[in-house]
Every structure is written in C-alpha cells, then in structure tokens.
Amino acid sequence: MAVGHAAGDFVALALSSPDGNALFEVPRSVLVRFLRRTYVVVPRGRETDHLDVDAAVNRLLAGR
Template sequence: MATTRPATVEVDTTMRFVATDFTTVNVRASMRYDADDPYAIHVMFHPGNPDAEQVSWSFARELLAAGLVEPTGMGDVRVWPWSTPRGDAIALALSSPDGNALFEVSRSLVSRFLRRSYALVPKGKEGDSLDMDATVAKLLADR
C-alpha cells in the first residue's frame, strides 16, 4: 500500500503582538504552506472572540526565510532577526490601509516550519510543482 506525502505543512503557535511601548500580548496564530501554492506561506491569526473573523496574510516563502538572517521586505510585509529576553525570534511587521502590526515569532519555530516546507517543495523547485496548463485552463474557465 503506497503512502501519500502530505501536501501541506501547518503549525499552530502563539505569536506576540508588540505594542508601541514594547509591551506584548499573546495572539494565537498558525502558519501554513501548501505545495499547490509553492511560492507562498500563509499566516492566520485566530481571534480570542469566536464571533470575530480570522485574519490571514500571504507572502513569499523566501521573504520569511531571508528574514531569519537579515532585514528583508518592504511595503506590506517586513521580516528581520529579533532578540528578546525569551530567546531568538524574528520580527514580522505587517502593514495595511487599516493599520500596522508588529509580531514576535520564535526563530526556531519558523526554521522548523521552513525546513518542513522545503521537504515538500525544495527551494528553487517551486515552479516544478505548478501545473501551468491546469492554472491557465482554470483562469480561462472563470472568464
């Protein structure tokens, strides 16, 4: 019996929202990588209030990887190494017309998440897992 390899990597975590005075608030979140969307990672923020909507951000997997070692990104998403009394982390800054938010995320958790994503789709092989014919057919069918 053949076993199929999972097509996604998802980790649940707690990120720390960093306020302007550098106080922090824990926020439940998850990071997801899907081999069907090989260039992107998705971060979902789960509200404490069950009636509130989940907030989701998508950005390049390579942006997250580069941010482990140096400041990277411009505009809506920026990532950089961040040291805290709790240990090494990365800073994840998100900007939208509705406002800005800065989060602290465990560097080791992000590293493990990225390693697992590279096990699904190796770095530099993202285009190999795209079915361009199916994508074009879907785009044309949606017209």
C-alpha cells in the same frame, strides 16, 4: 523584543497589504522548523510546480 528572552531568540515578521499591516514576533526555533518542513515539501527552485506566481499577480492586477 519580548522581556525575559535573549537577543536573537525571536524574529520579527512584518506583513503588509492594501487592507492593513501586521507585525509578528516569532520564536526563531519555531520559524526554523517551519522553514525546514516547507523546503522538504517544496524544494528550492520547484515553487512554480505548485503555484504560478505570474498568473496570480496578473489575475490580481486585472481585478479578478
């Protein structure tokens, strides 16, 4: 938690991959705005219109 900020003002995001890990602290208001804009561009349930996750995972597993 950042010093000088009330509890709940920030969200911790942890990312990991085979190449390493990262921990970010993001202002909650910034994350909320980002997610709202994201849902406008890609509405819930329409993700596969933009990305075939299964095909991407299969390519990664196949080493391509």
